[in-house]
Amino acid sequence: MTWLITGGAGYIGGHVVRQLIDAGERVALIDDFSTGDRTRLPAGVAVVEGSTLDRAALDRAIREHEVEGILHFAAKKQVGESVEQPFLYYRENITGLQTVLEAAADGGVKRFLFSSSAAVYGMPDVDLVTEDTPCHPMNPYGETKLAGEWLVAAAGRTYGMSTVSLRYFNVAGAQSPELSDTGVLNLVPMVFERLTAGRAPRIFGDDYPTADGTCVRDFIHVSDTASAHIAAARRMRTDKAGETSLVLNIGRGEGVSVKEMLDVIGRVTGYDATGEVAPRRPGDPARVVASADLIHKELGWSARYGVEEMVASAWDGWCSRHPGARR
Ligand SMILES: NC(=O)c1ccc[n+]([C@@H]2O[C@H](COP(=O)([O-])OP(=O)(O)OC[C@H]3O[C@@H](n4cnc5c(N)ncnc54)[C@H](O)[C@@H]3O)[C@@H](O)[C@H]2O)c1
Numbered sequence: 001m002t003w004l005i006t007g008g009a010g011y012i013g014g015h016v017v018r019q020l021i022d023a024g025e026r027v028a029l030i031d032d033f034s035t036g037d038r039t040r041l042p043a044g045v046a047v048v049e050g051s052t053l054d055r056a057a058l059d060r061a062i063r064e065h066e067v068e069g070i071l072h073f074a075a076k077k078q079v080g081e082s083v084e085q086p087f088l089y090y091r092e093n094i095t096g097l098q099t100v101l102e103a104a105a106d107g108g109v110k111r112f113l114f115s116s117s118a119a120v121y122g123m124p125d126v127d128l129v130t131e132d133t134p135c136h137p138m139n140p141y142g143e144t145k146l147a148g149e150w151l152v153a154a155a156g157r158t159y160g161m162s163t164v165s166l167r168y169f170n171v172a173g174a175q176s177p178e179l180s181d182t183g184v185l186n187l188v189p190m191v192f193e194r195l196t197a198g199r200a201p202r203i204f205g206d207d208y209p210t211a212d213g214t215c216v217r218d219f220i221h222v223s224d225t226a227s228a229h230i231a232a233a234r235r236m237r238t239d240k241a242g243e244t245s246l247v248l249n250i251g252r253g254e255g256v257s258v259k260e261m262l263d264v265i266g267r268v269t270g271y272d273a274t275g276e277v278a279p280r281r282p283g284d285p286a287r288v289v290a291s292a293d294l295i296h297k298e299l300g301w302s303a304r305y306g307v308e309e310m311v312a313s314a315w316d317g318w319c320s321r322h323p324g325a326r327r
Pocket of ligand 1: 030032037115186
């Protein structure tokens with residue numbers, strides 16, 4: 001069987017494509033290359049250049065590659081941009097998803113995985129966020145992920161598809177330099193950018209009710225994130241069609257503060273990563289750490305890598321794209 005990967009040229013999709021191929025799976029991908037990068041693609045992989053909003057391109061991809069399962073990564077993912085352009089986010093993330101689901105239902109595809117996000121939880125007031133923690137997304141991006149989960153589950157029920165929605169926490173690192181994150185939206189690349197430009201990294205607020213006053217997050221290596229998809233794909237393949245309907249966190253269950261992360265980055269890069277304190281950003285919760293119990297119970301998956309490995313691999317990727325950064 002072939003898995004169709006939407007957004008397979010992206011940061012996380014690119015890792016999943018690589019791990020699926022390494023696991024002996026057949027893969028085709030569809031990507032509009034709006035943020036994707038061709039250098040992430042393994043030689044010989046089948047690529048359809050097109051949008052998830054293009055029903056004809058999706059139908060063709062499903063038919064020509066005899067697709068039996070879809071892993072849907074393609075989406076916009078910038079929280080601030082989603083506040084400024086809600087129509088864009090609902091179109092790309094919801095209409096795009098619905099178009100893929102309609103093509104899947106009509107094409108007889110019975111397995112569907114959806115990239116969701118910890119953004120569905122908003123500002124959770126708990127030590128460990130379980131999948132039962134109430135969801136109160138704080139921005140259109142998080143809303144599209146929560147509504148997306150509902151749409152996926154509804155399609156699964158009606159059309160007899162097995163479905164899995166995976167809520168990623170703070171993804172970092174790279175399996176190999178060419179697969180690394182090219183954006184500077186997440187903490188680790190944002191800090192690299194500041195350090196290599198000769199500027200101090202910013203800490204947005206140091207008066208949160210946490211041990212050192214800075215925000216605490218659950219950082220997860222992208223290779224671990226990808227391996228959770230392989231486990232989910234296997235589960236959907238072995239279960240009877242329509243039997244699986246899961247929503248699962250992907251995290252390590254371990255909180256790391258922004259200050260602790262800066263210490264690790266300083267050690268790994270050799271730069272002085274002492275942060276400069278800036279005002280809090282609106283909407284930043286003090287602590288968001290996953291409970292990773294359910295995914296372990298359902299898929300037998302747990303994370304292997306720690307923050308040192310995330311930062312070291314992300315730094316290798318950064319240096320390969322920015323020669324001269326390394327000290
Ligand atoms: N990176 C993170 O920390 C993180 C955290 C939580 C959730 N997510 C979710 O994971 C998914 C992948 O994120 P990523 O970090 O790999 O992002 P990315 O921007 O690197 O990858 C997205 C990929 O989708 C493609 N794409 C975007 N819109 C498309 C469309 N309409 N049609 C076809 N292709 C399209 C892009 O060209 C790119 O290759 C997204 O759904 C994102 O919301 C990411």
